[in-house]
Amino acid sequence: MKKNYTKIVLDLMLAITFVLLMNPRVFDGLPFHEIAGLIIGVAILFHIGLNYQWVVNTTKKILDPKLPKKTRFSYLLNVLLLISMVAVIITGILISKVVLPSLAIQGSHTLRELHGLSADATLAFVGLHVGVHWQWVMSICKKAFKSKTGKLRKDVLVSVVLSIAILAGGIQWFSSTTSSNNSFKQEQMQQSGQSSSASTEDTTNTQQGPTQEDFREGKMHGKGGHGGSSNPFLVVLNYFAIWAAIIIPTYYLEKRLLRNKRKSKRLDPQPS
Template sequence: MKKNYTKIILDLMMAITFVLLMNPRVLNGLPFHEIAGLIIGVAILIHIGLNYRWVVNTTKKILDPKLPKKTRFSYLINILLLISMATVIITGILISRVVLPSFAVQEGHSIRGIHGFSADATLAFVGLHIAVNWQWVLGICKKAFKSKEGKLRKGVLVSVILSIAILAGGIQWFSSTASSNTVDFKQEQMQQSGQSSNVNTGNTTNTLQGPPNGDFREGKIHGKDGHGGSSNPFLVVLNYFVIWAAIIIPTYYLEKRILRNKRKSRDFKPQVS
């Protein structure tokens, strides 16, 4: 049961972090966007590790006709989610300007387009992933936050809040550190570029290509590829959680209706004497 609690807390933190990544202007701008993106990648590996048995067992039975359709559909969603998230991370590295600038591809407009499209696809797949597992989520949350007597478990609630606070504080601290290092790095590059221009052409004009320092903090480097809207973290989380709700609620009730129809057809099925 403790493993399930760990899954819920990890998944909640991943969900909050992911929706914050959908707007590159949130918090510290691009430094937060890139650092949190790499952290999400590590969290995904942990998530897969916690569900390792299900992944292995389902993979072995995926061609078995007796495998429930819901399990098969969930497996397909997970595969698509893994592919889309891997695409987001890889393309993010290829357009990095703060954490891994040495891997950045010059004039990577098409890569930014793929990055934005795969991020939107991941948002949809995450919504479907939650919807398919919503019954399990509700069951674990009820057991986690309520005792057998129906009383609220304050200790578990405090642990979840502290975990989210620690995650947010840690990412913000790393983002601030990366931002200051980026400014120093850019200034050093500008000085070196100016010196090189003096030696070769006698022209002191700065030839360094790339966005000005302020763009790193505001996320302007994404241009049209970045998602608009408010950069307030609370509003961003609320906005994308509403989008997920619009995916989860219809899917959940559609699944219930399908199951109810199956039960009715099974109950009214004539028995052969």
Template sequence: MKKNYTKIVLDLMMAITFVLLMNPRVLNGLPFHEIAGVIIGVAILFHIGLNFRWVITTTKKIFDPKLPKKTRFSFLLNILLLISMATVIVTGILISRVVFPSLAIQGGHSIRGIHGLSADATLALVGLHIGVHWQWIMSICKRAFKSKEGKLRKGVLASVILSLAILAGGIQWFASTATTSMGDFNKAPIQQNSQSSTNGGTGTINQNPPNGDFQGEKFEHDGRGGKEGHGGSSSPFLVVLNYFAIWAAIIIPTYYLEKRILRKRRKSNDLHPKVS
């Protein structure tokens, strides 16, 4: 039970962080985008570790005709999700400007495009993944937050609220510190450009950063470009609300479609019972 509770809390925090990463403008751009991307990469490895036994067992039985179709579909969905997420991480490293600048590929516009497309694919696959497991999620939440007598477990609820508060506090702290640190990123290109203009004999100072510097890459890091980024707003609350609404549009039909398929299967089994 504790393991399932850890999964729910970890997945919720990963979901919030992931949707914040979908907009490269949120929380002052690249510093948060890249550092949070590294953190969520580590969280994904931890998530796989928590489900390692299921992964091994299902891999061994993947070609077994007795394996339930839902389990096989879930396994294949997880493989696709792992591939898309790995693509996001690898391409993110190759266009990094803050965390891995030495590994960045200059002028990697095609890589930025792949980064953006794989991020959108991951968003859709995560929504499908949640929809397929929605019944299990609700079952775990009910057992986690309610006792056998039907009473609300205040301690569990308080710990979840505390976890989310720590996450929100960490994001707010990062936003305030990144505002100060961003000045250091922007000063260097301006000073360098000023010196080059002066040495050229013009005596004028060009205040526009050169192409490809930190400021120029800030809103184009994921290949989507645009002044407003993908989410249309840099407010963390609005970004989370926007992408959770997108997930809801995927989760709800997936959940009801699965229910309908299971209902038809039960009716078919009742009409044509298996002979032992």
């Protein structure tokens, strides 16, 4: 059971970090975007490790006609999700401007487009993945928040609320600190810069590559960085709403298919 709790907490943290990466203007722009992206890559390997036994067993039985259709679909969905995530990570490395610029392919518009498309595909696959497993998620949450007698476990509830408050406070602090640093840097540039030197500096930056301002604004990201507000709370709410639009119909569609399957089994005549 503790393993299931670990998986849910890890998945939630991955989900929050991933949606923040959907807008590269969040926090300090590309530095956060690229560093957090690499961290997510490591976390995904850990996530696969937690589900290693299921992956191995399902792979062995994938051609078995007795394998449930839901398991087969879930396996295929996980493969597609892994492919899209690998595409995001590899293309991200190849267009890196901050963490791994030595490995980047300069001026590759195709890679930037592929990076954005694979990120959108990953967003959709994650929504489907959660929708298919929503009943399992709710079951684990009920067991976490309720004791065997059915009473609400207040200690767990307090811990979750406190963790969310700390996470929200940390995001807000990081966001406000980044905004203050950016404003301070802009004021310094306005006070010390002159128009002639600024023009020369702009020309030099154009020849040498993207500026730090480009990094912060996310201009170097594929597909223009998806646009929208760079406020981290609004970004999380926006993409969680998109996930909800995928998860809810997926859950109810699966529920209906399961109900029809059970109904057909009851109507089928039993062999004498």
